[in-house]
Amino acid sequence: MISLEFLITSLVVVLIPGTGVIYTVSTGIVQGRKASIYAALGCTAGVIPHLMATVLGLAAVMHTSALAFQILKYVGVAYLFYVAYATWRDKSGFAVDGTMSKTSATSLVVKAFLLNILNPKLTIFFLAFLPQFVEPGIDQPLLHLLLLSAVFMAMTFAVFVGYGFVAHAFRRLVVDSAPVQSWLRYGFATAFAGLGAKLALTEK
Template identity: 35%
Template sequence: MLPIELLTAFFVTAILLGITPGPDNIFVLTQSAVAGRRAGVAVTLGLLTGIFCHTVAVALGIAVIFQTSPVAFTALKIFGVGYLLYLAWGAFNAGDAKINGKSIQDISFFKLYRRGIIMNISNPKIAVFFLAFLPQFADPALGNIPGQILLLGTIFNIATLIVFMTICYLAGSIGDFLKSSDKAQTILNRIAGTVFVGLALKLAVTSNE
C-alpha cells in the first residue's frame, strides 16, 4: 500500500492537472454549454473510461508502443484529428434550428458517452503522458507495480471526476442562460466548432517526444 502522504500529494496534483485547461476539460465545457449538463455528464463518464483504459495500458506496458512507434502514434493521432474535425463539422452545421428542432439533447446518453471515450482514447499524447506521470508515484520497494499504477489511476479518475462535474454544472448553467436568446444556440455551436478545430490542430502538431 502506498503511503497516505504520497496518495494525498498525488490527488492534489491530479486536481491541479484537471483544472489546467486541456482537451478533455475544454471538451466537457463546450458539450455542457451547448447541450446541457446531461451531455456533460455523459462525455465526462466517457472521458473517465478513456483515462482508465490509458491507466491499464500503462500498467500492462502497452503505452510504450505509442512512445516508441511513430507509426502507431501517428495512426491514432490521425484518427483523433479526423474525429474532432467531424465533431466541428457537425457543430458548424447545427445552426439555431437546434433550439426548437431535433437537438443534441436528443442524442442518446450512450452515444454521448461513446463520444467521450473516443475523444480520450484517440489522443496518443495522453497515453505517453500517463506512461511518464504515473510511475513517478509508484514505489518498486512495495512490489506489485501494476497494482500501484491501477490504484493511482483510480485516484486520478476520482480527482478528474470532481473537476469535470464542477465544470459540467457551471457550463450547463451558463448554457441554460444563453439559450434564452434565439441566436444563442447558433453562437454556442460556432464556439464549439471552433474549439473542436483548435483541438484538432493542437493534436495534429503533437509528437511522441
C-alpha cells in the same frame, strides 16, 4: 499509499483543459447539466485504455536500467513543457460552438470516449506521470499503479462533471469573458511548466 502530493498534482493535471474538458464544457453549455455528466463519463472511460497500457508497460520499465528511466523521464519533461507552451499560446481553449444539437446519452458517451481513446498524448503523459508516485521498494508496484490510476479516474470524472455544471451555470463568465480566458490559460500553462520542472529534478 496515496500521498497528498499525488492528490494535489493529479488535481492540477485534471483541471488543465484538453479535448475532453472542452467537449464536456461545450456539452454542459449547450445541452445542460445531465448531458455534461454523460460527456464526463465517456471521457473518463476513454482514459482506461491509456492507463492499462501504461500500467502493463511500466511493470517492466521500472525494473530496467537507470538509462531507461532517464529517457522516460525526459520524454515526459519535454512533453510537459511543450503543453505548457501550447497552452500559453492557445487563445481558443475555452471557445465552444453553440450550434451543437441535442444528442442521445449513448452518442454523448461514445463521442467522449473516442475523443480520449484516440488521444495519443494521454499515454505519453501517464507514462511519465504515474511512476513518480510509486513508493520506492514497494512489494507490489503494479497494484499501486492500478490504485493510483483508479484514484486519478475518479478525480477526472468529478472534475469533468464540475466543469460541465460550472460552464452551464456561468456561460458568460467562463466563455464570453476574455480576461477570464486569459487567466485560465496562463494559470494552466504555469502549472504544466511547474510539473515539467519537478519531473526534471526527480531522481530514480
